[in-house]
Amino acid sequence: MIEIRWHARGGQGAVTASKILASSAIREGKYAQSAPDYGAERAGAPLRSFNRVSEEPITLHCLVLHPDIVVVVDPTLLKTVPILEGTDENAILVVNTDKSPAQLREYLGVEGRKIYTVNASQIAMEELKKPLMNIPMLGALVKVIEDLVSLESVEEDIKATFGKKITQELLNANLKALDRAYREVKGE
Amino acid sequence: MAVTIIKERKMVPYSGNMAAAEALRQINPDVVAAYPITPQTEIMHFFADFVANGLVDTELMTVESEHSALSAAVGAAAAGARAMTATAGPGLALMWEILGVASGMRLPIVIAVVNRALSAPINIHGDHSDMMGARDQGCIMLFSENAEEEYDNMIQAIKIAEDERVRLPVMVGMDGFIISHSIENVSLLTDDEVREFIGTQKMMNSLLDVDNPVTHGAIAMSDSYMEFKRQQREAMMNAYKVIREVGEEFAALRGRKYEHIETYKTEDAEYILVVMGSTAGTAKYVADRLREKGEKVGIIKVRTFRPFPYYDIADAIEASNARAIGIMDRAETFGGYSGPLFEEVCTALYTRGKIYPVTGIIYGLGGRDCNINHIEEAFDVVKKKAAGIEVPPVTYLNLKA
Amino acid sequence: MKGWKDLEIGAVITNPGSSAEYKTGEWRAWRPVFQRENCIDCMICWVFCPDSSIIVEDKKVVGIDYEHCKGCGICAFECPKSKGDDESKKALVMKPEYLFREED
Amino acid sequence: MAQISNKPKFVTKDEIKVPPLKELTSLREGIAPGHRLCTGCVAGTILRQMFMAAEAAGYTLIIANATGCVEVCTSIYPHTSWKVPWIHNAFENAAATITGAEAAYKALKKKGLLPSDKKVKFVALAGDGGTYDIGFQSLSGAFERNHDFIYVCYDNEAYMNTGIQRSSATPRYASTATQPAGKVIPGKPQPKKWMPEIAAAHGIPYVAQLAPSHFNDFMKKFIKALNTKGPSYLNIFCTCPRGWRAKEEEGILISKLAVETNYWPLFEVEEGKWKINYKPKNRKPVVEFLKKQGRFKHMFKPGNEHLIEELQRDVDARWERLLKLEQL
Structure with missing residues (x-):
């Protein structure tokens, strides 16, 4: 079982990204959960969302305490919320930042853990013209964790989730943002 | 959707x-x-x-x-x-x-x-x-x-x-x-x-x-x-x-049967938690982990609260090796002994003529997280109770002291 | 009354209008006495009676349902043929019930 | 595509003819005697006139009755006075209950599961407490949702069932158990809530004020409500001999006086258009109405003349407002 914790601000779409991830995994025949930590979901307020993905049925119904992966959607949260809480040396960080993984490691003063970075804000602004970093971060996450879900499943789910609600143009922009982050994410 | x-x-x-x-x-x-x-x-x-x-x-x-x-x-x-x-x-x-x-x-x-x-x-x-x-x-x-x-x-x-x-x-x-x-x-x-x-x-x-x-x-x-x-x-x-x-x-x-209660690894269990709702899933997960360490723990999940399955619960506990039971309530009965589930489980046992050490556990009020650690803590309370170590009548899990 | 196993579930009552079995006429302190010879069948008493106790047959008032009439006196009070003091000319006259009960 | 337009519509403006009383006597009574309403309770008369109108117009009523005198007195197990389908749920929810039944009617009709194809009309029936006070929210919601039903309020101007406590329908200076006329306070200080205008403000197709003494007008309005598609509100004057400390035989007389003094004007509001149905040629002073009732007795004590004058001013102001509304 892989456990993931998302850090974002309300309005950045992290809850949706977390749902798409779970949905894509279930689409692939896996077992998955997506559980937002509701309560502070007002636009701009820091929020968390959780995922569990497994080959076996999941019975846990509680917050993720020891995430295998931490996804930081908003770089301004790096120092304001305890993003490393509950992680061990083997944890993986996927962070939206213009820094390289090495720069970020130094900036955070982190030892151990694998760090991946992607400039999701830039991708979002270029492709979506809005600071919606959720989809790019999902793209990066999919790349980083190979066995989680395939990029194709996520694309399918994005089409199913957004398909009828947004224009084709915006849908394509989302898919492009997903794909760019998938390709542009860098590890140490 | x-x-x-x-x-x-x-x-x-x-x-x-x-x-x-x-x-x-x-x-x-x-x-x-x-x-x-x-x-x-x-x-x-x-x-x-x-x-x-x-x-x-x-x-x-x-x-x-x-x-x-x-x-x-x-x-x-x-x-x-x-x-x-x-x-x-x-x-x-x-x-x-x-x-x-x-x-x-x-x-x-x-x-x-x-x-x-x-x-x-x-x-x-x-x-x-x-x-x-x-x-x-x-x-x-x-x-x-x-x-x-x-x-x-x-x-x-x-x-x-x-x-x-x-x-x-x-x-x-x-x-x-x-x-x-x-x-x-x-x-x-x-x-x-x-x-x-x-x-x-x-x-x-x-x-x-x-x-x-x-x-x-x-x-x-x-x-x-x-x-x-x-x-x-x-x-x-x-x-x-x-x-x-x-x-x-x-x-x-x-292809899946629904009964009034669901017993999980209670057959030979010495320590049992009774629980309702989503936390039952977390409790099963913890039971598996503790079993891996050789601890004989089990879970009873109550699906039907009304009519309350007194017989099923008494049967399940009687069929186990229970040394103590923790009853987990996600609700209070202020001024009562513990929570409503506690009262019912005790009634089930008493009317069966069986006296077990029981302890009340209140958890998860207002959405307070009840995670693996808290279930383990609940089992610890049950074990203490079984060992004759004094525990409070009601334990509040994940409470800021 | 039936035992609990035999009562309709949920206290549903399936015999419409069965309150007629309950005789509210027992309550009566005053009795409307109908004098057919003075009645013009205007149906004023009938339309105002709160207890459905004016008996009408073929569009003619024929009497009072004493099993249910509670003796409020609205019929006699509203009756256009029952004004004034001369009882003999009235279609409806209110008389104390005890006069009749003693006769029973 | 399912129906989109849900606009209230008043379907008939045809002249409604109420058959002569003699003709009505051959129709089925909807309510049986043996109910336990107090001796002289005019609610009994109101119910009978309702059914006369329904029978004359060929409707079977399906009734949800709020808790109150009528409910309690007509459904004491194992007896019922009702000859039509009837339900009591609670005090404050007659409108929600009947609209649930009305929704069920629509749904079951769509599915072809209706047990009968007779012409029916859904009626919520409540006293003033169940209407002006505790049932107000449920009533307002049901009007807004535009269900096809009639809301009937028999207004006896206080909580009579529970022992004559004041309601928002109690008129100014009436003495009740919870606002008795005392040495310092002369009964209820506040004027009566003006419910018909509140009902009309919902934009429902038909609102009317009725009095059982004026039975022809009563039945005509009831038939209009029956023929209306959408919600109707009927505010009906109901003498309570016990609560008003009036003579048992004078219930209808008091109803007449209420109309003749303009205390209880007869009017209707058809699709927003106000119309006074009866304008007394020689309007009687309200004192004629008051003096028949013990609940106003203290107003006749020397030194309390101003109370009567004030109540007269309330009545006059209401009438003036009605005249203005009629001009709209």
Whole structure:
């Protein structure tokens, strides 16, 4: 079982990204959960969302305490919320930042853990013209964790989730943002 | 969620609310009356989409309060319609008066309850205070562990409620946000399967039968009131059998049996936790981990709270090697010994003539997380109790000291 | 009254209009006495009676349902043929019930 | 596509003819005697006139009755006075209950599951407590949702069933158990809530004020409500001999005086258009109405003349407002 914790601000779409991830995994025949930590979901307020993905049925119904992966959607949260809480040396960080993984490691003063970075804000602004970093971060996450879900499943789910609600143009922009982050994410 | 009909069974990523709404769509009730309250609102959003897109024949009444929602459901059910509503926490509290009316009039209304804490302080998150507060209003109460159970329980609820031996309202509870708003795997039945399973309602004493006019809701003086209450007791006792029968029938369709309780590794268990709702899943996970370390622990999940399965619980505990039992309540009974579940489990044991060391555990109020560590802590309390080490009568889990 | 096993569930009453079995006429302190010879069948008493106790057959008032009449006196009070002091000319006259009960 | 338009519509403006009383006597009574309403309770008369109108117009009523005198007195197990389908749910929810039944009617009709094809009309029946006060929210919601039903309020101006407590329908200076006329406070200080205008403000197709003394007008309005598609509100004057400390035989007389003094004007509001149905040629002073009732007795004590004057001003102001509304 892989456990993931998302850090974002309300309005950045992290809850949706977390749902798409779970949905894509279930689409692939896996077992998955997506559980937002509701309560502070007002636009701009820091929020968390959780995922569990497994080959076996999941019975846990509680917050993720020891995430295998931490996804930081908003770089301004790096120092304001305890993003490393509950992680061990083997944890993986996927962070939206213009820094390289090495720069970020130094900036955070982190030892151990694998760090991946992607400039999701830039991708979002270029492709979506809005600071919606959720989809790019999902793209990066999919790349980083190979066995989680395939990029194709996520694309399918994005089409199913957004398909009828947004224009084709915006849908394509989302898919492009997903794909760019998938390709542009860098590890140490 | 997709507005579509289900022709083939499939696994879907659904939240508890989506699962409840899908069940509602497949049931295709005649009348649904509801009022928005967090975290139930989504059920009605999804269902309203079905109505707007012509996927159900339902008259959806968007009423001005929960009190009116259940009142309208009473009117509709007395008219012979399949009537349903959905609510949460304070909304259920506002319905309270009419819960007793619905059960007293023996109307088979199904109520989806997204379990939420009661004010004050105001809190929108999951606990069982709402249904526990309404536990003596004569409604059958089922608790769901996850989204799929919510879906399955909603479908079974119709059949249980409408059984002529029962004719009582059924509440189907799921933990607010933890289940209602979390996406999980849900295996859906086809529309045809659900409709065939529930069948068409048999109308009894319909208000619309003007050729055979009936009076519903008469005043019963002290010369007959008690007899009607005794009938309700009988109906609840019948419900105990009917819930089991419907669960068996459902198993034939679904491949998974639903019983009043679910025992998890209790056969040789020395330490047992009794729990309801979503935390049962977490508790099972912890039981597995502790078993790996050689600890003989087990879980009893209570699915049916009303009628309460006294025999099942006493049987399960008697069949185990229990040295002590922890009973976990996600609700308070202020001034009582512990929570409502505690009282019932103790009654089950006492009436069986079995005395075990028992300890009350209160957890998860207002959505407070109950994770692996807390379940382990609960087991620690149970172990202490078994060892004769003094523990407080009630332990509050995950409480800031 | 039946035992709990035999009562209709939910206190449903399936015999419409069965309150007629309950004789509210027992309550009566004053009795409307109908004098057919003075009646013009205007139906004023009938339309105002709160207890459906004016018996009309073929559009003619034929008497009072003493099993249910509570003796309120609205019929006699409203009757256009029962004004004034001369009882013999009235269609409806209110008389104390005890006069009749003693005769029983 | 399912129906989109849900606009209230008043379907008939035809002249409604109420058959002569003699003709009505051959129709079925909807309510049986043996009910336990107090001796002289005019609610009994109101119910009978309702059924006369329904029978004359060919409707079977399906009734949801709020808790109150009528409910309690007509459904004492194992007896019922009702010859039509009837339900009591609680005090404050007659409107929600009947609209639930009405929704069920629509749904079951769509599915072809209706047990009978007779012409029916759904009626919520409540006293003033169940209407002006505790049932107000449920009533307002049902009007807004535009169900096809009639809301009947028999207004006896206080909580009579529970022992004559004041309601928002109690008129100024009436003495009740909870606002008795005392040495310092002369009964209820507040004026009566003006319910018909509140009902009309919902934009429902038909609102009317009725009095059982004026039975022709009563039945005509009831038939209009029956023929209306959408919600109707009927506010009906109901003498309570016990609560008003009036003579049992004078219930109808008091109803007449209420109309003749303009205390209880007869009017109707058809699709927003106000119309006074009866304008007394020689309007009697309200004192004629008051003096028949013990609940106003203290107003006749020397030194309390101003109380009567004030109540007269309330009545005059209401009438003036009605005249203005009629001009709209």
